[in-house]
Amino acid sequence: MSHLQLIATAPMGLESIVARELKELGYTDMTVENGSVTFAADFADIPRCNLWLRTSDRILIKMGEFTATTFDDLFEGTKALPWEDWIPANGEFPVNGRSHLSQLSSVPACQSIVKKAIVEKLKLTHNTEWFPENGPRYVIEVNLQKDKALLTLDTTGPSLHKRGYRRLATEAPIKETLAAAMLLLSRWNPSRPLYDPCCGSGTLLIEAAMIGWNIAPGLRRSFPSEHWNNVPKSLWNDASEEAFDLVRDDFPLQLTGSDMDSRAIEVAEAAAKSAGLSGQIDFQVLPASQIRPQGEYGCLITNPPYGERMSEIEEVEKLIRQLGHTAAHLPTWSFFAITPTKQFEHYFGRRADKRRKLYNGRIECQYLQFLGPLPPRNPNPQQ
Numbered sequence: 226m227s228h229l230q231l232i233a234t235a236p237m238g239l240e241s242i243v244a245r246e247l248k249e250l251g252y253t254d255m256t257v258e259n260g261s262v263t264f265a266a267d268f269a270d271i272p273r274c275n276l277w278l279r280t281s282d283r284i285l286i287k288m289g290e291f292t293a294t295t296f297d298d299l300f301e302g303t304k305a306l307p308w309e310d311w312i313p314a315n316g317e318f319p320v321n322g323r324s325h326l327s328q329l330s331s332v333p334a335c336q337s338i339v340k341k342a343i344v345e346k347l348k349l350t351h352n353t354e355w356f357p358e359n360g361p362r363y364v365i366e367v368n369l370q371k372d373k374a375l376l377t378l379d380t381t382g383p384s385l386h387k388r389g390y391r392r393l394a395t396e397a398p399i400k401e402t403l404a405a406a407m408l409l410l411s412r413w414n415p416s417r418p419l420y421d422p423c424c425g426s427g428t429l430l431i432e433a434a435m436i437g438w439n440i441a442p443g444l445r446r447s448f449p450s451e452h453w454n455n456v457p458k459s460l461w462n463d464a465s466e467e468a469f470d471l472v473r474d475d476f477p478l479q480l481t482g483s484d485m486d487s488r489a490i491e492v493a494e495a496a497a498k499s500a501g502l503s504g505q506i507d508f509q510v511l512p513a514s515q516i517r518p519q520g521e522y523g524c525l526i527t528n529p530p531y532g533e534r535m536s537e538i539e540e541v542e543k544l545i546r547q548l549g550h551t552a553a554h555l556p557t558w559s560f561f562a563i564t565p566t567k568q569f570e571h572y573f574g575r576r577a578d579k580r581r582k583l584y585n586g587r588i589e590c591q592y593l594q595f596l597g598p599l600p601p602r603n604p605n606p607q608q
Contacts, residue, residue: 230287231266232377233278237584242406243281250277263287271380271456272464276443279405279432282384285366285377286311293374294328296338302374303342303367309350311378313454315360318343320367327369339367339376361452380450389445390431390500393492399528401442403563403585404429407592408436410581411526411561415476417600418523422513422548424482427493427506429526434502437478441468445500479520483511513547518555522600525551526561528585545572552595560595569593 235243237260244262247255250273255264262281266274274284291302312318320340322332329335343365348354364379386402407429413419415437421429435442444465450456484490487510497506518525529548530541549572552560562569565588570576579594 229266231264232285232287233262233281234283235260235281236402238582239280239406242409246278246280268456269460271450272461275381275448276441276464276468279442280402283379283381285379288376288378290375292372294372299338299374300342303339304346308343308346312363313360314351314353315357316363317358318363318365320365322367324369326371328372329369335367362449382449388442391496392499398426399428401428401432404432407526408433411524412559413524415478418479418520420518420525421482421527422516423527423529424484424493425489427482427496430480430482430506431497431500433480434478434505438474439471444468478505481507483509483516485512513544521557523558525558528563531565542572545569549573557597559597563590563592565590
């Protein structure tokens with residue numbers, strides 16, 4: 226029986242991918258909305274989802290939702306929720322807030338009201354007038370949307386895109402969650418070669434290696450809910466042990482990345498080493514004009530430079546033409562690129578077979594998909 230409603234927050238445009246991940250993890254009772262997927266769960270699913278979701282930003286506990294057009298509504302609605310079931314007497318509980326199209330538009334005032342209501346509720350339970358807030362951390366968010374107040378507890382802490390392997394970064398790194406989404410939306414699977422000719426700090430290839438070896442993306446980081454009394458440490462230990470048991474690092478991968486910036490390659494190699502993937506990805510200092518992807522039925526997936534100044538824009542156009550030239554000589558390969566460049570297909574020399582709107586940070590982009598043939602089926606899968 227499910228005891229909780231969890232919310233997997235999603236970067237804009239990735240809601241359906243987060244829902245697909247949840248379905249593959251076995252969750253069926255879910256609601257997909259803008260920016261989030263709400264699903265029925267239990268306490269063991271807090272560590273499980275934090276460890277395994279590749280494209281979500283955070284896992285929140287839905288504490289309650291109610292109409293709030295006045296500060297009294299907000300106070301009473303908040304006080305009625307079971308905060309005592311979660312926050313101990315020494316718990317630290319900061320309140321964050323957002324408001325959109327609501328009569329209660331002052332976020333600081335709403336945060337203050339929510340904090341006061343929770344304090345009043347906890348006073349009754351813990352029989353104290355003062356809370357030192359020097360214990361485990363429980364970040365609360367009040368989200369006011371069209372006069373509806375949604376209150377949540379954050380189980381994740383820093384966003385899930387912070388896997389823990391990237392100590393350094395290049396000038397414009399792609400987020401790990403978006404890189405994972407690009408892979409999950411592509412035709413790539415671990416049996417096919419993968420090439421990124423603009424690999425930068427290597428995020429896309431590292432995410433591919435983690436998918437290929439079935440490495441849970443949250444294994445190398447910590448979460449505030451690991452220290453919560455009502456999420457027993459045994460649940461975290463069980464989830465971590467299961468994740469380690471499911472790693473399949475004996476599967477050969479064909480992952481190659483190149484970049485003309487030698488410093489970027491150094492950063493990429495350091496990140497791969499930090500992720501436990503040293504030597505598993507072939508990184509090369511190479512301009513796009515000299516790439517020679519090897520193998521058949523591979524996938525070239527990349528986040529090419531965007532360019533802002535005129536000289537940069539001209540370089541981007543040249544790069545796209547070079548990618549198109551490479552594609553012409555690799556008839557069995559599929560090509561995928563995320564870009565805000567409106568004329569990408571023109572410079573590439575081919576219309577995309579599929580496109581999907583995605584956001585790289587706040588930049589609206591198109592994820593263009595130029596599909597090659599699928600690999601022939603193996604008539605004898607045992608061989």
